[in-house]
Amino acid sequence: xxxxxxxxxxxxxxxxxxxxxxxxxxxxxxxxxxxxxxxxxxxxxxxxxxxxxxxxxxxxxxxxxxxxxxxxxxxxxxxxxxxxxxxxxxxxxxxxxxxxxxxxxxxxxxxxxxxxxxxxxxxxxxxxxxxxxxxxxxxxxxxxxxxxxxxxxx
Amino acid sequence: xxxxxxxxxxxxxxxxxxxxxxxxxxxxxxxxxxxxxxxxxxxxxxxxxxxxxxxxxxxxxxxxxxxxxxxxxxxxxxxxxxxxxxxxxxxxxxxxxxxxxxxxxxxxxxxxxxxxxxxxxxxxxxxxxxxxxxxxxxxxxxxxxxxxxxxxxxxxxxxxxxxxxxxxxxxxxxxxxxxxxxxxxxxxxxxxxxxxxxxxxxxxxxxxxxxxxxxxxxxxxxxxxxxxxxxxxxxxxxxxxxxxxxxxxxxxxxxxxxxxxxxxxxxxxxxxxxxxxxxxxxxxxxxxxxxxxxxxxxxxxxxxxxxxxxxxxxxxxxxxxxxxxxxxxxxxxxxxxxxxxxxxxxxxxxxxxxxxxxxxxxxxxxxxxxxxxxxxxxxxxxxxxxxxxxxxxxxxxxxxxxxxxxxxxxxxxxxxxxxxxxxxxxxxxxxxxxxxxxxxxxxxxxxxxxxxxxxxxxxxxxxxxxxxxxxxxxxxxxxxxxxxxxxxxxxxxxxxxxxxxxxxxxxxxxxxxxxxxxxxxxxxxxxxxxxxxxxxxxxxxxxxxxxxxxxxxxxxxxxxxxxxxxxxxxxxxxxxxxxxxxxxxxxxxxxxxxxxxxxxxxxxxxxxxxxxxxxxxxxxxxxxxxxxxxxxxxxxxxxxxxxxxxxxxxxxxxxxxxxxxxxxxxxxxxxxxxxxxxxxxxxxxxxxxxxxxxxxxxxxxxxxxxxxxxxxxxxxxxxxxxxxxxxxxxxxxxxxxxxxxxxxx
Numbered sequence: 001x002x003x004x005x006x007x008x009x010x011x012x013x014x015x016x017x018x019x020x021x022x023x024x025x026x027x028x029x030x031x032x033x034x035x036x037x038x039x040x041x042x043x044x045x046x047x048x049x050x051x052x053x054x055x056x057x058x059x060x061x062x063x064x065x066x067x068x069x070x071x072x073x074x075x076x077x078x079x080x081x082x083x084x085x086x087x088x089x090x091x092x093x094x095x096x097x098x099x100x101x102x103x104x105x106x107x108x109x110x111x112x113x114x115x116x117x118x119x120x121x122x123x124x125x126x127x128x129x130x131x132x133x134x135x136x137x138x139x140x141x142x143x144x145x146x147x148x149x150x151x152x153x154x
Numbered sequence: 155x156x157x158x159x160x161x162x163x164x165x166x167x168x169x170x171x172x173x174x175x176x177x178x179x180x181x182x183x184x185x186x187x188x189x190x191x192x193x194x195x196x197x198x199x200x201x202x203x204x205x206x207x208x209x210x211x212x213x214x215x216x217x218x219x220x221x222x223x224x225x226x227x228x229x230x231x232x233x234x235x236x237x238x239x240x241x242x243x244x245x246x247x248x249x250x251x252x253x254x255x256x257x258x259x260x261x262x263x264x265x266x267x268x269x270x271x272x273x274x275x276x277x278x279x280x281x282x283x284x285x286x287x288x289x290x291x292x293x294x295x296x297x298x299x300x301x302x303x304x305x306x307x308x309x310x311x312x313x314x315x316x317x318x319x320x321x322x323x324x325x326x327x328x329x330x331x332x333x334x335x336x337x338x339x340x341x342x343x344x345x346x347x348x349x350x351x352x353x354x355x356x357x358x359x360x361x362x363x364x365x366x367x368x369x370x371x372x373x374x375x376x377x378x379x380x381x382x383x384x385x386x387x388x389x390x391x392x393x394x395x396x397x398x399x400x401x402x403x404x405x406x407x408x409x410x411x412x413x414x415x416x417x418x419x420x421x422x423x424x425x426x427x428x429x430x431x432x433x434x435x436x437x438x439x440x441x442x443x444x445x446x447x448x449x450x451x452x453x454x455x456x457x458x459x460x461x462x463x464x465x466x467x468x469x470x471x472x473x474x475x476x477x478x479x480x481x482x483x484x485x486x487x488x489x490x491x492x493x494x495x496x497x498x499x500x501x502x503x504x505x506x507x508x509x510x511x512x513x514x515x516x517x518x519x520x521x522x523x524x525x526x527x528x529x530x531x532x533x534x535x536x537x538x539x540x541x542x543x544x545x546x547x548x549x550x551x552x553x554x555x556x557x558x559x560x561x562x563x564x565x566x567x568x569x570x571x572x573x574x575x576x577x578x579x580x581x582x583x584x585x586x587x588x589x590x591x592x593x594x595x596x597x598x599x600x601x602x603x604x605x606x607x608x609x610x611x612x613x614x615x616x617x618x619x620x621x622x623x624x625x626x627x628x629x630x631x632x633x634x635x636x637x638x639x640x641x642x643x644x645x646x647x648x649x650x651x652x653x654x655x656x657x658x659x660x661x662x663x664x665x666x667x668x669x670x671x672x673x674x675x676x677x678x679x680x681x682x683x684x685x686x687x688x689x690x691x692x693x694x695x696x697x698x699x700x701x702x703x704x705x706x707x708x709x710x711x712x713x714x715x716x717x718x719x720x721x722x723x724x725x726x727x728x729x730x731x732x733x734x735x736x737x738x739x740x741x742x743x744x745x746x747x748x749x750x751x752x753x754x755x756x757x758x759x760x761x762x763x764x765x766x767x768x769x770x771x772x773x774x775x776x777x778x779x780x781x782x783x784x785x786x787x788x789x790x791x792x793x794x795x796x797x798x799x800x801x802x803x804x805x806x807x808x809x810x811x812x813x814x815x816x817x818x819x820x821x822x823x824x825x826x827x828x829x830x831x832x833x834x835x836x837x838x839x840x841x842x843x844x845x846x847x848x849x850x851x852x853x854x855x856x857x858x859x860x861x862x863x864x865x866x867x868x869x870x871x872x873x874x875x876x877x878x879x880x881x882x883x884x885x886x887x888x889x890x891x892x893x894x895x896x897x898x899x
Binding site: 017019 | 160161163164165168172224225226301310312371372374451461465474476478481482
């Protein structure tokens with residue numbers, strides 16, 4: 001049996017918005033560069049499936065562009081190869097898993113976003129689903145405390 | 155792109171239920187009472203006429219929607235076709251109109267709740283709220299809150315709600331049909347009144363039809379929009395009109411007029427007659443469902459319109475921020491919610507209904523006009539899958555009937571709509587105009603044919619054009635031979651500042667030729683103006699720069715450039731220079747002197763010997779014009795990778811000072827890493843010597859009046875003629891003292 005790929009060699013990073021992109025890149029890029037890995041950033045446009053969405057698709061695609069700009073800029077600075085993708089689906093976690101299978105990711109990596117129990121109940125808890133129904137390694141990185149500088153701190 | 159097809163998940167039924175669900179709101183449950191009090195049972199006809207008016211617009215919207223299925227729907231079509239001035243009216247109108255309509259639905263909801271639950275009135279210090287208003291406020295808060303938080307289930311629930319609603323109303327109609335007594339329908343109108351009551355009643359109840367257009371705001375999510383969009387639009391109007399007609403017929407033929415007239419919950423009372431307690435429960439429930447689904451859909455649609463307006467820069471994009479946790483456009487929803495609450499507190503059912511209708515009627519009228527414009531201008535990318543039958547009858551009737559219906563409203567609402575239109579126009583003039591980039595198909599159509607259009611139309615089109623905080627490079631193309639080089643330079647300048655290239659072809663005709671024949675003259679003498687402009691357009695597009703083109707036929711050439719620069723609000727003019735470049739200036743020397751003494755903007759004049767920006771020489775002695783040369787050189791370096799060399803010529807014993815000056819000047823103008831050369835001796839000789847090793851010489855005017863001397867043929871410097879490379883002469887616009895501006899040149 002061949003050895004499994006190193007954990008951070010080909011990571012899939014779900015990105016929710018620009019702030020999430022900044023935090024996740026801060027937490028991830030140094031480790032990725034050290035592990036010589038590559039990254040695929042994914043934003044899933046949540047669809048209502050047969051009913052109008054709460055936000056128009058075009059608006060979310062535009063917001064995703066902003067988030068991707070942060071990802072690609074910081075990845076370029078860190079020297080990490082990056083690819084960005086948009087996904088569409090009614091179940092965000094399921095779509096993430098599908099894309100992870102498509103790119104044969106070695107791990108799905110994210111930083112936890114805050115959110116009260118009540119909010120999660122109403123809006124659905126993607127993180128929980130990713131962890132509980134994982135079919136490949138799922139890595140949760142702590143959000144770095146303090147400033148935004150990708151090169152500062154751990 | 156297969157993935158983007160995943161973004162489309164609304165089938166025909168879903169699209170239809172959006173329309174039906176939004177339309178069947180409080181209208182049918184609340185308005186028959188007030189309408190009947192005014193007009194009697196003939197109100198049935200009023201509703202049907204309302205449906206017919208809506209149908210015209212539904213047809214037009216179907217064509218526009220299949221051609222441009224984008225978020226924002228009706229607002230987007232009007233903005234794209236008629237330009238941002240009307241876009242401003244349509245966007246604001248649609249948004250605030252939806253807020254009025256949502257307030258109406260919330261109040262209707264409150265009405266129903268208050269009727270059947272013991273809702274207390276509220277006495278605050280300054281204001282007292284009726285039970286209906288209390289219910290309305292609570293309902294409003296709930297609807298807005300649900301959308302703010304983005305609860306996922308509301309979407310799917312919508313379909314179920316609408317189907318249930320239609321089922322209940324259908325049952326009501328069927329049961330009522332058995333108990334109907336046609337004789338109760340008469341007299342059709344109140345004593346002493348005749349058919350003249352029909353249309354005012356239509357004006358009141360038209361709010362019952364304003365939901366169908368919201369299907370277009372989710373146009374981008376509809377599967378196979380070419381087929382399903384028209385199906386949903388036309389289908390929903392037809393279905394809803396039929397349902398209304400049947401329900402109303404039952405209302406008026408089962409119960410005596412006195413039961414219905416003035417009764418804001420008439421439908422429920424008639425249901426009690428027909429089916430007792432079950433009927434009451436069912437119809438009340440239906441009323442609540444209807445108002446809730448309409449309010450929900452309206453709030454959803456309003457945030458899309460905000461997004462579309464923000465995308466077109468008519469309003470600030472600040473509104474369109476997406477919430478980090480809830481992933482909803484929370485600011486837009488909150489603002490709309492605030493409007494709704496205000497309206498619920500200050501309005502009554504009838505006023506809110508009519509206010510909502512009025513604003514939508516303005517939009518419907520404009521939408522029909524937009525269709526006519528798109529068909530007449532026929533831009534190449536306009537390719538609808540559905541075309542309205544009987545063009546132009548349908549859109550013309552649609553526009554006329556929509557605008558005409560406004561006339562039947564009460565003065566309060568007509569006044570409101572006028573106030574609104576004025577407000578939106580002011581918004582455009584004072585805010586949006588500086589930010590918007592696109593001008594609209596209509597404006598481009600008029601300007602492209604400027605010479606064949608009446609002057610008034612051209613002036614109007616140019617003056618309402620967005621002036622953009624956008625950097626505008628006007629290229630004056632008179633000689634086709636120079637066209638590519640000038641447009642290349644212009645595109646580099648525009649690209650560096652995220653600006654736009656405005657290519658103008660000035661065709662000079664002899665004084666003896668009347669300008670009306672100028673176009674024909676242009677065709678014969680200068681070759682096709684359109685061909686020239688088409689080439690210019692292609693060249694600019696290879697740089698990825700937006701480009702506008704227009705043709706001006708004139709007796710004067712240079713003056714026309716100045717006029718065009720002013721009229722188009724250009725930031726810089728790029729033009730060619732040579733004996734043939736602009737024809738003989740003739741007798742206008744004094745005028746040129748005056749004009750050229752005060753440039754409307756920066757001028758760049760290219761002596762074209764083949765435009766090759768590989769190696770640029772910039773001589774400088776300081777001064778504003780060489781600052782302009784520096785900026786051009788820097789742009790060429792950024793856009794074309796040019797090598798820039800700076801040259802400063804001093805007297806023999808001032809070399810040290812000269813080098814210091816040049817180093818400072820270079821870093822001041824962003825050329826700190828350009829090569830620097832300091833020479834001594836005669837300025838012109840030094841420049842000529844240095845220019846031999848470069849491909850482009852960028853020369854700032856040494857004093858004012860460069861252009862006037864150019865025009866009169868007196869050479870600025872011998873150097874221009876002596877060098878082999880191309881020369882770009884730069885003169886900067888000077889700002890005039892206020893006194894001069896006020897009292898003339």
